[in-house]
Amino acid sequence: MTTTMKIRAKLKLYWPLIKSLQTGLLIVTGLAGFMSTRCPIKNWQTVLAVTGSLFLAVSGSTVLNMWYDRDIDAKMERTRKRPLPANKMSPREALILGLVLSLLGVVWAVALDPLYGLIVFAGLFFDVVIYTMWLKRRTPWGIVWGGISGGMPVLAGRALGTGQIEWVGITLALAVLFWIPTHILTFSMRYHDDYQRAGVPTFPSAYGNHATHVVIAISSVIAAVMMGVAAYGIELTWGYLRLMAVLSTGLFFLAFSSAAKPSAHTNFGLFKYASLYMLSAMMLLMFVV
Amino acid sequence: MTILDRILLLITGLLAAYQIVVGIEGSAAMALWAYTIAFGVLLVAGLLLIIQGFGILDSPWVVVVSTIIPLSLSLGLVWEYLPAWRTIYLIFVIVGFLAVAITRFVAPKKVATFTLMPVHGIAGLLIFFLPIVMSLRGAMPGGFAWVGIGGGLIGVGGLLLAFLKAGKPILPQKVILTVLPGLLLLMTAAFVAGFAFA
Numbered sequence: 210m211t212t213t214m215k216i217r218a219k220l221k222l223y224w225p226l227i228k229s230l231q232t233g234l235l236i237v238t239g240l241a242g243f244m245s246t247r248c249p250i251k252n253w254q255t256v257l258a259v260t261g262s263l264f265l266a267v268s269g270s271t272v273l274n275m276w277y278d279r280d281i282d283a284k285m286e287r288t289r290k291r292p293l294p295a296n297k298m299s300p301r302e303a304l305i306l307g308l309v310l311s312l313l314g315v316v317w318a319v320a321l322d323p324l325y326g327l328i329v330f331a332g333l334f335f336d337v338v339i340y341t342m343w344l345k346r347r348t349p350w351g352i353v354w355g356g357i358s359g360g361m362p363v364l365a366g367r368a369l370g371t372g373q374i375e376w377v378g379i380t381l382a383l384a385v386l387f388w389i390p391t392h393i394l395t396f397s398m399r400y401h402d403d404y405q406r407a408g409v410p411t412f413p414s415a416y417g418n419h420a421t422h423v424v425i426a427i428s429s430v431i432a433a434v435m436m437g438v439a440a441y442g443i444e445l446t447w448g449y450l451r452l453m454a455v456l457s458t459g460l461f462f463l464a465f466s467s468a469a470k471p472s473a474h475t476n477f478g479l480f481k482y483a484s485l486y487m488l489s490a491m492m493l494l495m496f497v498v
Numbered sequence: 499m500t501i502l503d504r505i506l507l508l509i510t511g512l513l514a515a516y517q518i519v520v521g522i523e524g525s526a527a528m529a530l531w532a533y534t535i536a537f538g539v540l541l542v543a544g545l546l547l548i549i550q551g552f553g554i555l556d557s558p559w560v561v562v563v564s565t566i567i568p569l570s571l572s573l574g575l576v577w578e579y580l581p582a583w584r585t586i587y588l589i590f591v592i593v594g595f596l597a598v599a600i601t602r603f604v605a606p607k608k609v610a611t612f613t614l615m616p617v618h619g620i621a622g623l624l625i626f627f628l629p630i631v632m633s634l635r636g637a638m639p640g641g642f643a644w645v646g647i648g649g650g651l652i653g654v655g656g657l658l659l660a661f662l663k664a665g666k667p668i669l670p671q672k673v674i675l676t677v678l679p680g681l682l683l684l685m686t687a688a689f690v691a692g693f694a695f696a
Binding site for chain 2: 447448449451452454455456458459462463466474478481482485
């Protein structure tokens with residue numbers, strides 16, 4: 210096997226470890242935070258640096274999560290084919306990969322701007338240590354910390370652009386925080402048996418499906434409201450605000466439908482729409498400057 | 499749903515989003531909101547079709563929500579170009595929408611259909627004829643007639659879906675679902691082009 214083929218094989222093995230869609234979405238939020246304050250064309254070097262540092266840090270934290278959760282991943286149907294539970298690579302290799310990616314990401318972020326680096330590090334710490342290692346197996350409320358860490362890239366991007374932590378950045382981070390339950394809770398209902406088998410406490414197992422549907426609906430609405438408030442604070446033009454209002458109304462409609470007449474189909478529709486909503490809303494913020 | 503269907507629906511959504519962002523220059527606030535609601539419903543409906551597939555058309559809400567498009571578009575047109583009819587048409591839109599929504603859920607199917615027909619019919623005819631007549635009279639640029647063509651297409655789509663939902667399809671269901679994404683795209687493109695000329 211040639212060196213190129215070996216590298217290609219390794220990359221193919223590592224790719225599922227970084228959850229590319231989730232990582233991509235978090236990078237978009239970070240870029241949106243930065244680009245809502247500075248022109249991306251005049252600051253293209255910084256845009257590249259934000260993309261690179263967030264890619265490394267978010268990927269690193271995801272690999273570390275996979276490393277730590279390999280035992281529960283092996284018990285769940287949905288995740289048992291991941292590289293670690295499927296024994297396609299050693300835990301030591303994954304740990305080293307996760308640490309190297311995380312370290313590179315954080316160092317790059319700190320070199321770019323200390324405040325930006327601190328927030329990126331905080332996101333990584335909350336995700337890996339507080340959420341995955343400490344709370345995930347103890348309480349269903351651990352997802353709050355997962356949500357907080359998810360809000361860090363947008364806050365970091367905004368802080369990099371403005372040089373401070375300000376209310377718009379915090380509101381954007383809150384929008385992500387309240388969007389995350391839609392993602393995680395939908396999964397925990399869809400794969401309820403998997404989580405039960407793995408012994409991971411979830412909202413549906415602790416409070417029932419109905420309460421979970423209501424929590425998803427309420428958090429979706431709060432996420433949309435937060436996004437609207439932040440968009441107003443960013444001084445998005447009237448036309449883009451109208452578009453955001455339309456997309457938010459769609460989210461409200463689905464959230465209330467899901468709470469009023471819960472079904473797996475409606476719930477998964479809400480989950481997909483909420484992801485699309487977050488992506489669209491973040492992209493709209495990029496057009497402001 | 500095929501990849502092509504999804505692409506057509508995505509372009510429809512993007513066109514609707516574009517129209518919402520650019521608005522219609524010089525429109526009164528009420529007309530602008532009416533147009534925003536119409537294109538907003540088109541956008542969200544397109545996204546939901548992409549996400550959930552044609553199965554979503556089985557929901558009883560589809561008829562109610564799809565009524566919003568012709569009603570709000572026609573309201574915007576009346577508000578802009580038939581100022582003397584503003585109040586009476588606004589009342590018609592509100593009462594018509596409530597009647598469609600209520601009868602859809604509590605009345606027998608026949609009553610719901612007979613309520614839907616005049617509401618859709620009047621709104622559809624307004625969207626079809628008003629821009630064409632205004633263009634022919636020279637009150638508006640010729641390109642504004644595209645809005646009327648969009649109105650004609652929305653009428654065709656509405657009829658196909660209404661009869662399909664009533665259990666008496668004009669065309670086989672498979673054919674209707676095959677042409678629907680293309681029809682939605684053509685209709686939206688016609689509206690956007692027409693308003694660009696306005």
